[in-house]
Amino acid sequence: MRAVVQRVSTAQVEVDQQTTGAIAEGLLVLLGVHRADTEKDLTWMVEKIQHLRIFEDDQGLMNRSLTDIKGELLVVSQFTLYGDCRKGRRPSWNEAAPPELARSLYDQFIDCCRLRNIPVQAGVFQAMMQVSLTNSGPVTILLDSHKTF
Numbered sequence: 206m207r208a209v210v211q212r213v214s215t216a217q218v219e220v221d222q223q224t225t226g227a228i229a230e231g232l233l234v235l236l237g238v239h240r241a242d243t244e245k246d247l248t249w250m251v252e253k254i255q256h257l258r259i260f261e262d263d264q265g266l267m268n269r270s271l272t273d274i275k276g277e278l279l280v281v282s283q284f285t286l287y288g289d290c291r292k293g294r295r296p297s298w299n300e301a302a303p304p305e306l307a308r309s310l311y312d313q314f315i316d317c318c319r320l321r322n323i324p325v326q327a328g329v330f331q332a333m334m335q336v337s338l339t340n341s342g343p344v345t346i347l348l349d350s351h352k353t354f
Contacts, residue, residue: 206246206310206350207286209235212259216279216338218328225334226326231276232257233338237286238302238310239351246350247310251317254278259344267344271323278318281328281336282311304331 210232217227234254239246260269260276271278284307288296302310308330318325328334347354 206239206242206250207237208250208254208348209283209286210254210257210259210346210348211235211338212341212344213279214339214341216336218279218281218326219335219337220329220332225329226279226281228277228279228324228326230274230341231278231324232271233279233281233336235281235283235286235336236311236314237283238307239287239300240302240306242302242306242310242350244310244313247313247317249350250348251314251321253348255318255321255323257346259346272321277324277326279326279328280311280315280318281334282307282330 213233214230216233218225232254255272256270258270259267260274262268284298284301287301288298289300290296311330315325315327
């Protein structure tokens, strides 16, 4: 499982000119699912994102997590995180999970965050979405449950 995690002061996602999710201070998570991902990857990713210390404390140091600041989460499915561009000019999507597995783990990711009392908004799986955000910092973190980077 891969995620691009952006610390935001605001973010929103629209489908067909309708807002499907919007947050104030928190994290925008672009989430991609690998074809070999399991619930172990899901649990690792939720835990990592919930407790990433990338929000500033009173001294201006990044020591606070999403939970510490009572921030919100906006989750957007993004299979293109598994685009392999090492050969040729057209990305290969061979490593991305098939839609059934990806949808299941994406939905479970959102449910797991909600069970941890994290306020979650989301995009629409497999929809053409417009995502807008104000990146705070800017702070952008790349995560991979297979630890390839």
